[in-house]
Amino acid sequence: MPATDRDPRSVPGDAEPVARVATxxxxxxxxxxxxxxxxxxxxxxxxxxxxxxxxxxxxxxxxxxxxxxxxxxxxxxxxxxxxxxxxxxxxxxxxxxxxxxxxxxxxxxxxxxxxxxxxxxxxxxxxxxxxxxxxxxRRPRPIGNAAPDAEGFRVFGPLTIDPTGRDVWLHDKPIALTRTEFDVLAVLSERPRLAYTRRQLIDAVWGQTWVGDEHLVDVHIGHLRRKLDDDASASRFIRTVRGVGYRMGSGE
CATH class of the missing domain: 3.40.50.2300 (Response regulator)
Incomplete structure (x- = not known):
């Protein structure tokens, strides 16, 4: 098998590119x-x-x-x-x-x-x-415009997000997310005051060339809400913006 390229998931700014001969x-x-x-x-x-x-x-x-x-x-x-x-x-x-x-x-x-x-x-x-x-x-791994704390974590009430280590904790307990679920949460939490349309989230997470049903976003938002115990009526962490899409909640 071919064994030449650097791991395509490594991005500029990573401290150490992943040393994998092939994906x-x-x-x-x-x-x-x-x-x-x-x-x-x-x-x-x-x-x-x-x-x-x-x-x-x-x-x-x-x-x-x-x-x-x-x-x-x-x-x-x-x-x-x-x-x-x-x-x-x-x-x-x-x-x-x-x-x-x-x-x-x-x-x-x-x-x-x-x-x-x-x-x-x-x-x-x-x-x-x-x-x-x-x-x-090659999805970008955003690392912060979200007023991170001293360690670079993004904190929304009891929810803590580590964009570099790709870890999430709720009430100090780790939450297991898929890569795509984490990527959606990372995009929303990077600019928490911005309301993203489905298309903007598709472009940021799946890429601008992705073609398909944009309700794919709703499915992953539903997964996140379930794992974060975030009832849609309360929307502590992920808020629905009517006529637009989704934005990050304060956690309160």
Whole structure:
């Protein structure tokens, strides 16, 4: 496999770039030819590629290779992509892009509710998939215009966010977020007085080239509110701005 590029997630200003010869990708697709096509495109882009064609095998392979990204088909033998994603989220923070042959929006939202970061509906261009994965891996990691405390943390009442270490605490207890959930929270907390539209959050987190249903943002906001015990009617941490989108709350 190619082994030349610096980890694409490192950004200018990082103290130490991650020393990884290649970004690991796990492609889980029961159509062998499709999996090989996707894998071929990723290999050409410098990814270290691992293939799986079965749901149970996919979970085992993920534990074995510790992927950075997972391309996950919804319809799999032995167990479907939703169950695979649920199990992945118990031990992995890899970016997950779910593939589905169904255009029904409900299927998409159900997939995202178990921790997927993005989705593509078949048929799709492998180049589009590669572009989305690259955009994920190059997401900016904002580090502060939010009146941080002396240690650089962002504090909103009982909620503390460490944008550099990518940690979150609520009432001094750590909160486990997916990478995408943290990225959404980081963007909102960087400029807490700004009301972001869905499109602005898409551009900041998923990238300006992302195309799809912007209600993807609502799904991740819902995840954050649930994990932060932030009822939408109270909106201590994430507030809905009618006709606009979302902004950070004070925590009170």
């Amino acid at each position: 690991r990708a796990l492609v889980v697709e029961d159509e062998v030819e499709m999996a090989q096509v996707i894998g071929s495109y990723l290999e050409r882009e410098g990814f270290e590629v691992h293939l799986s064609h079965d749901g149970l095998d996919a979970v085992a392979r993920a534990r074995e290779v510790d992927p950075d990204i997972v391309v996950l088909d919804l319809g799999l033998p032995s167990q479907d992509g939703l169950e695979v994603c649920r199990q992945l989220r118990t031990f992995s923070d890899a970016y997950v892009v779910m593939l589905t042959a169904r255009s029904d929006e409900v299927d998409t939202l159900v997939g995202l509710s178990v921790g997927a970061d993005d989705y593509l509906t078949k048929p799709f261009s492998p180049r589009e998939l590669v572009a989305r994965l690259r955009a994920m891996l």
